[in-house]
Amino acid sequence: MAIIEAIKKRYSCRDYIDKPIEQEKLDEIFEAARLAPSAKNLQDWRFVVVTDKNIKSQIAASTNRPEVFEKAAVIIAACSVSDYVMTCGQAISPIDIAIALEHIALQAAHLDLASCWIGSFKPDVVRKAVSIPQDVNIIELMAVGYPADKQMNPPRELVKNIFNINKWEFKK
Template sequence: MEFNDVIKNRYACRKYADRPVEQPVLDGILDVGRLAPTSVDQQEQHVVVIRSGEGLKTVDDLTECRYGAPVVLLITFDRNDVYTYPGGKYDSGVEDASIALTHMMLAATNLGLGSCWVNAFDPDAVRKAFSVPDTEEIVAMLDLGYPAADAAPSAKHGRRKPLEELVSYR
């Protein structure tokens, strides 16, 4: 698929087919996340792949937003291994993990899978349920799977503000 088509076709999938994600496909998506750029190449992101029946039930107990996806990626970063920006107020953790997550989301679309960025959960409950170390910050979960035949973007998906409202020049 052409890159612009990947961008245009990607939507938050909220209904998945009862079809597993093949390991080579999953590995390809995870590798794209590994290749994503990070500040000074820190690569502080960590991905927990959740696909066992027990793990997916736990996700269902933590959020209503799995939508039947056969795989959920839990994205974290190691807060002790981030680049701290000049001035000391901000670090690269959330943005680097988000870049990796976005790359994986677009790779999934390119391979015919659907995805949904999930942040509707209590991070403390997720930390406890999946034994996420205290040194890792939880950023989001990403549902992954093949879209159901009747899956479709939300009504708002095609609505975009004009470029003039989003860009300014100085």
């Protein structure tokens, strides 16, 4: 599959069927995340993959769509154990985690699975549910599972509105 096909196939899935993800598919998803680039190749990400229904429900209850995300086969808690800040002033943790999670989302799409980024969640609830230590940052969650809905294709900006060549010529 060409990369662009997986990119076009990925969408934010808001309904899942009750079907576990095969171990081979999970392994491929984990491998996609493992191979992601990271600042200084620190690879300071750690992922807790929640498959247990009871723990999933506790975590989903802290999100903006409890009834949706508790149905996903897994919820992945993406954590960073680094507070490294790059020369540009940006912390690496959200950037590195975002790259790894998008690798997961694209590999999931390639495997006919669906996913959804989850930023609307309560870290304290997740921390307690899966025993994440206090000094570890929980950056983002991602639900992954077999979809029960259809891709909606919300609109995107035109390329000409978001790319300038050589000079900033955006109106604002």
